[in-house]
Amino acid sequence: DGGITQSPKYLFRKEGQNVTLSCEQNLNHDAMYWYRQDPGQGLRLIYYSQIVNDFQKGDIAEGYSVSREKKESFPLTVTSAQKNPTAFYLCASGGRGVSNQPQHFGDGTRLSIL
Amino acid sequence: AQSVSQHNHHVILSEAASLELGCNYSYGGTVNLFWYVQYPGQHLQLLLKYFSGDPLVKGIKGFEAEFIKSKFSFNLRKPSVQWSDTAEYFCAVRPDSNYQLIWGAGTKLIIKP
Numbered sequence: 715d716g717g718i719t720q721s722p723k724y725l726f727r728k729e730g731q732n733v734t735l736s737c738e739q740n741l742n743h744d745a746m747y748w749y750r751q752d753p754g755q756g757l758r759l760i761y762y763s764q765i766v767n768d769f770q771k772g773d774i775a776e777g778y779s780v781s782r783e784k785k786e787s788f789p790l791t792v793t794s795a796q797k798n799p800t801a802f803y804l805c806a807s808g809g810r811g812v813s814n815q816p817q818h819f820g821d822g823t824r825l826s827i828l
Numbered sequence: 829a830q831s832v833s834q835h836n837h838h839v840i841l842s843e844a845a846s847l848e849l850g851c852n853y854s855y856g857g858t859v860n861l862f863w864y865v866q867y868p869g870q871h872l873q874l875l876l877k878y879f880s881g882d883p884l885v886k887g888i889k890g891f892e893a894e895f896i897k898s899k900f901s902f903n904l905r906k907p908s909v910q911w912s913d914t915a916e917y918f919c920a921v922r923p924d925s926n927y928q929l930i931w932g933a934g935t936k937l938i939i940k941p
Contacts, residue, residue, distance in 0.1 A: 756931030
């Protein structure tokens with residue numbers, strides 16, 4: 715079945731450490747997204763990519779970085795510059811263009827600080 | 829700042845009751861509107877969307893939503909809920925020509941059998 719695979723499901727970060735969250739899709743979707751979800755809040759966009767080798771900052775990109783070297787993969791790095799990284803991170807994919815929207819979501823990665 | 833408000837964080841209903849979940853947004857221009865649903869143990873998925881045309885939109889599983897531009901609202905409705913509708917529902921809005929969705933905080937719906 716086609717879908718989005720996020721790994722790991724749980725991740726712990728030490729202070730000052732960078733960590734990378736994986737997101738892979740086999741849906742042949744052009745667009746991919748990274749969201750952050752905090753308790754009692756809606757999803758907030760960190761980064762998105764409409765096509766390979768191109769990505770754009772979302773509302774809360776500071777302290778995060780991404781790459782889009784392959785269509786299937788959109789890894790998110792949470793850097794030490796992100797002062798409050800504890801959250802639930804969701805990856806999504808969808809069609810390209812302003813008339814499209816995230817259609818498929820992964821299971822998410824829960825990141826905690828040690 | 830643009831925002832989306834879902835009025836109820838938790839809703840509990842009995843089976844066969846009618847459902848209406850509120851969603852209001854703050855943006856004066858053209859918008860695209862979405863409802864997403866996350867069933868227990870499943871991925872978030874698109875329930876229905878509005879881009880233009882008939883403001884009453886039909887979605888999957890008997891859900892519908894009505895866009896009322898004058899009220900900046902896009903409420904989700906279902907005439908008779910089932911136990912299987914237990915899920916968390918998210919409203920999202922995209923201001924015109926913008927790739928980004930602005931999300932509501934979600935409403936957890938519990939249907940008592």
